[in-house]
Amino acid sequence: MALVAVPQFVYDDALEPLRAAGHELRVRTDDHPLPHGELVEFVAGADALLTILTDRIDEAVFAAAPSLRVVANVAAGFDNIDVDAATAAGVLVCNTPGVLAESTADLAFALLLGAARRVVEGDRALRGGEYTHWVLDQPQIGLDVHGKTLGLFGCGEIGQAVARRAAHGFAMDVCYHTRSKLDPEVERRIGARWVEFDELVEQSDFVSLHAPLTDATRHRFDADVFARMRPTSVLVNTARGPLVDESALADALADGTIAGAGIDVYENEPAVHPRLLEQHARVVLLPHIGSATTATRRRMADVAVANVVDTLAGEQPSHAVNRPAVQSN
Numbered sequence: 001m002a003l004v005a006v007p008q009f010v011y012d013d014a015l016e017p018l019r020a021a022g023h024e025l026r027v028r029t030d031d032h033p034l035p036h037g038e039l040v041e042f043v044a045g046a047d048a049l050l051t052i053l054t055d056r057i058d059e060a061v062f063a064a065a066p067s068l069r070v071v072a073n074v075a076a077g078f079d080n081i082d083v084d085a086a087t088a089a090g091v092l093v094c095n096t097p098g099v100l101a102e103s104t105a106d107l108a109f110a111l112l113l114g115a116a117r118r119v120v121e122g123d124r125a126l127r128g129g130e131y132t133h134w135v136l137d138q139p140q141i142g143l144d145v146h147g148k149t150l151g152l153f154g155c156g157e158i159g160q161a162v163a164r165r166a167a168h169g170f171a172m173d174v175c176y177h178t179r180s181k182l183d184p185e186v187e188r189r190i191g192a193r194w195v196e197f198d199e200l201v202e203q204s205d206f207v208s209l210h211a212p213l214t215d216a217t218r219h220r221f222d223a224d225v226f227a228r229m230r231p232t233s234v235l236v237n238t239a240r241g242p243l244v245d246e247s248a249l250a251d252a253l254a255d256g257t258i259a260g261a262g263i264d265v266y267e268n269e270p271a272v273h274p275r276l277l278e279q280h281a282r283v284v285l286l287p288h289i290g291s292a293t294t295a296t297r298r299r300m301a302d303v304a305v306a307n308v309v310d311t312l313a314g315e316q317p318s319h320a321v322n323r324p325a326v327q328s329n
Contacts, residue, residue, distance in 0.1 A: 002047035002069075002312045007039055007055050008032070010074060014301035015050075017309050023048075040064045048308045050074065057081040062089040070311040070320075072304040076100055076291075077240065079213050083322050092320045094307035096300045098157060100291035105161030107290045108208055108238040111262025112150075114284040115234050116206070117142040121280055142282070143205075143232065143259065145170055151204030152176040152192065153220070154211030154239065160190045162208055167191025175200055178211075201225050206234050213240035221245065226252035234260040234282065238290045241266040250275035253283060264290050 003024045006015070009031040018025060026046065028034070033054040034042060043049055044064040049071045051057060057071055062085055071081055072094040086093045114120055122140040125131055130139075150166045152159045155176040166172040167190065174192040181187075181194040201207060207229065211217050221235065222245040229235075235258060237244055246267045252258045254275065260282025266272050269288060276285065291297060307317040316323070 003045060004048045004050060004308060004312075005043045005046035005065075006050045007034055007042055008052045010050055010052075010304075011298060011301050014298065014305050017305055021309055021312065023312065036060070043068075048072070048312055050304055050308060051080070053077065053080050055080060057086070059085045062086065062091060070094060070308055070317065072307040072311075072317075074300050074304040077212070078321060079240065087322045087326055090326055092311055092317065092326055093322050094304065094311070094317050094319050095321055096303040096307075097319055099299045099303055100296050101157035101161045103293045103296040104158045104238055104290035105165060107264060107286070107292075108158070108162050108210075108236055108262075109165050111236045111238065111264060111284055111286065112206055112208065112234065113145060115236070115260040115262040115282050116145050118282055120284050121282070124280070143234065145172070145206070147171050147173075148205035149173045149175065149203060151195070151200040151207045153197075153200065153207060153209045153243075154178060155182060155190075155192065156210060158238070159208070159210035160186070160192075162210065163190040163192040172206075175204065198228070201228050202230070204233060205230065206236065208236040209239045209243050211239055211243060213242055218242050219245045221249070223248040223251065226257050229258050231256060232259045234258065234262065236262045238264045241269050246273040246276060249273075250279070253279050262286075264288055 001022050001024055003026060004018055006027040009029050015025060036056055040060050043061055046065045047067050047069055051071055051073050053075045057080060062068060068091050070092045071086060076095055076097050078093055078095045081093050083093050118140040150172045152163060155178050163174045167174045175195040176192050177195055177197045177200045187193060220243055226248055250273050253261060262284045264286045265288055307319055310317040
């Protein structure tokens with residue numbers, strides 16, 4: 001029997017496989033993250049952790065739980081976990097890829113459409129009594145989406161799902177930039193072509209971010225990049241907040257360097273740059289809900305729990321991001 005610590009709310013029925021396997025559970029049902037010191041105390045002595053993106057898992061955690069074997073994040077991302085420290089401690093880090101791609105792609109496209117067609121702004125105007133009659137050049141005049149150019153920064157599962165929607169549903173010219181090109185058959189299937197980064201930012205009407213957060217991608221979209229984008233372009237970010245310099249984005253929106261933005265993730269989440277909050281025209285801000293459908297969130301929990309069950313049973317979990325490094329230690 002192993003001790004599995006669950007520092008934040010996870011659907012109780014999703015934990016049943018752990019109970020069925022005979023493991024002891026230490027569970028918090030609160031959906032607010034513990035202060036780090038209290039988190040370290042909570043996980044002390046655990047053999048496995050089932051974590052949320054707001055749980056910061058670092059060397060202090062690994063020191064408090066020397067028998068720890070696996071940290072299973074209920075998320076596709078894992079930048080809340082010090083993977084190098086986990087590897088040094090011989091701990092597997094698992095995530096939930098492949099579960100949330102379609103839901104997040106839906107949300108990315110919703111942000112793209114919402115910003116381009118000024119959906120939130122129009123809703124606000126109607127509710128505020130500003131709509132009195134139809135006019136040809138009304139305040140919520142927006143941007144066309146169909147037939148325009150969409151640039152994808154990063155083209156993994158989510159980026160490819162967005163590409164399919166754009167190319168096949170909206171007849172968009174889709175380009176992408178990654179460190180290495182996709183297989184030509186994949187490009188054909190999703191309707192996208194590889195371009196250099198400069199061409200992506202300079203020629204796209206819409207730029208959607210789908211890259212992981214690394215040292216190389218942090219603040220990749222800064223004042224210099226915004227200055228090279230089209231003044232009619234819209235930025236969409238459903239990946240990781242720190243890919244974007246939010247202060248530079250606020251400047252670009254305020255002075256008309258770019259036309260709009262649809263943002264679901266933030267540089268210092270949950271805080272949002274105050275000048276972004278002041279922007280209303282063609283700016284849509286959402287509270288990190290890319291994967292927030294009932295089916296997707298429950299599937300994420302199920303996959304994360306399966307990663308823990310498999311690891312504790314001595315089997316290979318399906319989604320370990322550092323398995324080769326741990327096995328070579």
